[in-house]
Amino acid sequence: MNVTRREFGRLTALGVAAQFAPALNAQSGKKIGYAVIGLGRIADHFMRGALLTGNSAITGLVSGHRDKADKIAAQYNVPQGSIYSYENFDEIAKNPAIDAVYVALPNSMHAEYTIRAAKAGKHVLCEKPMALNVAECESMIAACKVANVKLMIAYRCHYEPIQLKAIDLIRTGKLGKVQVIESAYGFNEDAGEWRLDKKLAGGGPLYDVGIYCLNACRYLTGEEPTDFSAYASVVDHDGRFDTVEENLVWTMKFPSGAVASCSTTYGAPMDGYFRVHGSKGLLECTSAFGYENVRLRGFYSGTRIDESETTPDPYQFQAEADHFSNCILMNKEPQSPGEEGLRDLTYITRIYRSAGIPI
Amino acid sequence: MNVTRREFGRLTALGVAAQFAPALNAQSGKKIGYAVIGLGRIADHFMRGALLTGNSAITGLVSGHRDKADKIAAQYNVPQGSIYSYENFDEIAKNPAIDAVYVALPNSMHAEYTIRAAKAGKHVLCEKPMALNVAECESMIAACKVANVKLMIAYRCHYEPIQLKAIDLIRTGKLGKVQVIESAYGFNEDAGEWRLDKKLAGGGPLYDVGIYCLNACRYLTGEEPTDFSAYASVVDHDGRFDTVEENLVWTMKFPSGAVASCSTTYGAPMDGYFRVHGSKGLLECTSAFGYENVRLRGFYSGTRIDESETTPDPYQFQAEADHFSNCILMNKEPQSPGEEGLRDLTYITRIYRSAGIPI
Numbered sequence: 001m002n003v004t005r006r007e008f009g010r011l012t013a014l015g016v017a018a019q020f021a022p023a024l025n026a027q028s029g030k031k032i033g034y035a036v037i038g039l040g041r042i043a044d045h046f047m048r049g050a051l052l053t054g055n056s057a058i059t060g061l062v063s064g065h066r067d068k069a070d071k072i073a074a075q076y077n078v079p080q081g082s083i084y085s086y087e088n089f090d091e092i093a094k095n096p097a098i099d100a101v102y103v104a105l106p107n108s109m110h111a112e113y114t115i116r117a118a119k120a121g122k123h124v125l126c127e128k129p130m131a132l133n134v135a136e137c138e139s140m141i142a143a144c145k146v147a148n149v150k151l152m153i154a155y156r157c158h159y160e161p162i163q164l165k166a167i168d169l170i171r172t173g174k175l176g177k178v179q180v181i182e183s184a185y186g187f188n189e190d191a192g193e194w195r196l197d198k199k200l201a202g203g204g205p206l207y208d209v210g211i212y213c214l215n216a217c218r219y220l221t222g223e224e225p226t227d228f229s230a231y232a233s234v235v236d237h238d239g240r241f242d243t244v245e246e247n248l249v250w251t252m253k254f255p256s257g258a259v260a261s262c263s264t265t266y267g268a269p270m271d272g273y274f275r276v277h278g279s280k281g282l283l284e285c286t287s288a289f290g291y292e293n294v295r296l297r298g299f300y301s302g303t304r305i306d307e308s309e310t311t312p313d314p315y316q317f318q319a320e321a322d323h324f325s326n327c328i329l330m331n332k333e334p335q336s337p338g339e340e341g342l343r344d345l346t347y348i349t350r351i352y353r354s355a356g357i358p359i
Numbered sequence: 360m361n362v363t364r365r366e367f368g369r370l371t372a373l374g375v376a377a378q379f380a381p382a383l384n385a386q387s388g389k390k391i392g393y394a395v396i397g398l399g400r401i402a403d404h405f406m407r408g409a410l411l412t413g414n415s416a417i418t419g420l421v422s423g424h425r426d427k428a429d430k431i432a433a434q435y436n437v438p439q440g441s442i443y444s445y446e447n448f449d450e451i452a453k454n455p456a457i458d459a460v461y462v463a464l465p466n467s468m469h470a471e472y473t474i475r476a477a478k479a480g481k482h483v484l485c486e487k488p489m490a491l492n493v494a495e496c497e498s499m500i501a502a503c504k505v506a507n508v509k510l511m512i513a514y515r516c517h518y519e520p521i522q523l524k525a526i527d528l529i530r531t532g533k534l535g536k537v538q539v540i541e542s543a544y545g546f547n548e549d550a551g552e553w554r555l556d557k558k559l560a561g562g563g564p565l566y567d568v569g570i571y572c573l574n575a576c577r578y579l580t581g582e583e584p585t586d587f588s589a590y591a592s593v594v595d596h597d598g599r600f601d602t603v604e605e606n607l608v609w610t611m612k613f614p615s616g617a618v619a620s621c622s623t624t625y626g627a628p629m630d631g632y633f634r635v636h637g638s639k640g641l642l643e644c645t646s647a648f649g650y651e652n653v654r655l656r657g658f659y660s661g662t663r664i665d666e667s668e669t670t671p672d673p674y675q676f677q678a679e680a681d682h683f684s685n686c687i688l689m690n691k692e693p694q695s696p697g698e699e700g701l702r703d704l705t706y707i708t709r710i711y712r713s714a715g716i717p718i
Binding site for chain 1: 586
């Protein structure tokens with residue numbers, strides 16, 4: 001999908017995406033140098049995405065596995081002196097090639113490394129979920145404020161053109177009044193993954209994938225939910241779900257009267273989607289939260305829509321890196337700041353409480 | 360879709376559909392004569408469906424509009440003496456051509472006409488929802504028991520081949536363990552319809568269309584839900600929703616740990632569907648609760664499925680009439696007896712209570 005200048009202007013006016021079209025980037029020529037903390041799968045997507053931007057570069061790596069780091073350093077031309085371990089991480093403070101960090105660690109380490117990066121004077125792009133709980137989120141926001149560095153939560157979907165199109169159609173009233181939103185996202189998680197360990201993950205599928213549905217209901221409507229009700233369950237007593245839930249379904253109510261019904265699981269295949277039922281139409285987004293092939297179908301006020309994003313992965317990471325780098329370069333607030341991550345953790349806490357799960 | 364003998368045997372063994380294949384009908388040659396009470400849209404579908412069976416006939420009409428009744432009587436060869444008004448309805452007791460009634464009235468009249476028909480010694484096929492509340496359902500069951508007549512609730516989907524296929528795949532474990540079910544059904548209701556009047560309808564979209572989702576979650580799993588949580592809302596303050604809810608979302612928990620997340624509305628287009636997420640696969644049924652074009656897609660244990668029912672409307676009404684007539688002829692209990700309708704009303708009551716709506 002190509003977002004036209006006119007559409008882009010409308011989206012920007014909605015405060016949805018300040019920058020994702022490269023043509024609108026700061027033209028300073030300066031690139032923001034990122035140290036990537038945690039070299040797992042998502043870090044690979046991010047590094048490839050950053051490389052596609054005109055304003056971002058990979059200038060540091062932080063890993064517990066030096067071999068792995070060395071290989072990646074060679075790929076991205078990161079000098080040996082810019083490879084850090086978790087022990088000597090704080091020395092990034094002295095590295096002028098590193099402007100920011102990208103935190104791609106297990107959830108339990110987000111707060112620690114965000115705060116240590118802030119203390120080292122580096123801007124922070126942190127993966128979702130922002131942290132294990134509200135208190136950690138608040139500490140992270142405070143630490144970045146004190147250090148006068150920017151903090152952005154890596155909500156890819158906020159910068160994804162198809163999602164922006166859906167937001168635009170809804171917020172400009174094309175769909176009429178939003179009545180009901182349905183959304184789900186889940187997958188069958190393998191035994192042994194850190195996501196199944198509450199100490200590392202904070203919780204089950206709601207933290208990892210259900211958060212996309214929660215966040216989508218919020219950005220689609222532009223409203224904050226006021227009421228939450230949830231049921232969690234474990235069907236497979238095979239050791240995987242000793243500390244986190246397997247399934248979670250929940251409903252939410254918004255100030256306008258719109259209501260949402262959402263599902264997440266670690267026990268079954270569940271392609272991410274959202275479906276917005278408005279008084280004048282319907283929008284359904286499939287592969288909504290994946291890295292590519294996001295598709296929007298529906299009808300409203302006599303118009304049919306069927307649009308797909310054909311740009312391959314890592315275009316979402318490119319947009320995300322581009323946005324944050326631009327915010328740093330232009331001294332602007334990111335569209336998905338720490339406060340946005342904090343809000344989701346506040347709601348996640350209420351959803352778990354409703355399901356009788358301590359958090 | 361053709362259900363093979365082998366599949367049919369398995370479905371019968373599951374207690375799902377005692378009879379829907381005409382080849383298995385009672386071969387007595389005797390046809391059950393139905394008096395249709397209420398000559399609205401659904402009655403038309405039923406009459407055309409009954410005509411396609413080998414065991415059912417339309418032998419009486421009950422209406423407040425004699426002109427309308429006369430026209431329909433001519434179509435179905437119903438003698439003038441077998442046309443009744445609501446006032447002289449009880450005289451059907453003396454009409455030997457009428458074995459049973461089909462109650463297709465607004466919800467508030469289901470109990471009264473079921474009980475009057477039972478007292479007249481006629482079997483009763485009653486539309487869903489069975490009645491306004493649990494107490495009415497219990498009176499209807501008691502009246503039919505005392506009169507020694509059969510009572511069936513017209514749950515079309517229990518007799519629909521695609522639904523039976525889904526039930527079979529789930530109950531025989533092809534999908535693995537059921538984790539999450541999603542289901543929704545709704546539409547944009549016009550002002551002035553009796554469905555918007557709580558006195559006639561009992562409640563909003565949950566009574567009329569949400570009940571399909573509730574019932575589907577039950578017949579798909581073969582389990583009874585134990586916990587219910589719901590939010591109801593009104594978005595359009597245009598007079599339509601002065602007595603009933605506009606939107607309702609709810610979640611349910613089942614003894615196995617399966618959880619369900621459902622939505623219904625009178626304020627937006629919302630095609631009926633269900634989606635069952637099992638540990639080994641996914642089944643999605645679209646146009647699930649409509650009169651035709653029911654389609655089942657998904658995958659399980661390495662197999663892909665995409666089956667559609669191509670028989671046109673009124674095949675579901677045909678199956679329903681065929682089943683009830685056969686039960687009467689063979690003196691067997693219908694697969695969807697009064698107790699099945701009562702269960703849904705019990706759950707509907709709990710859903711409304713959770714949403715803070717008195718019932």
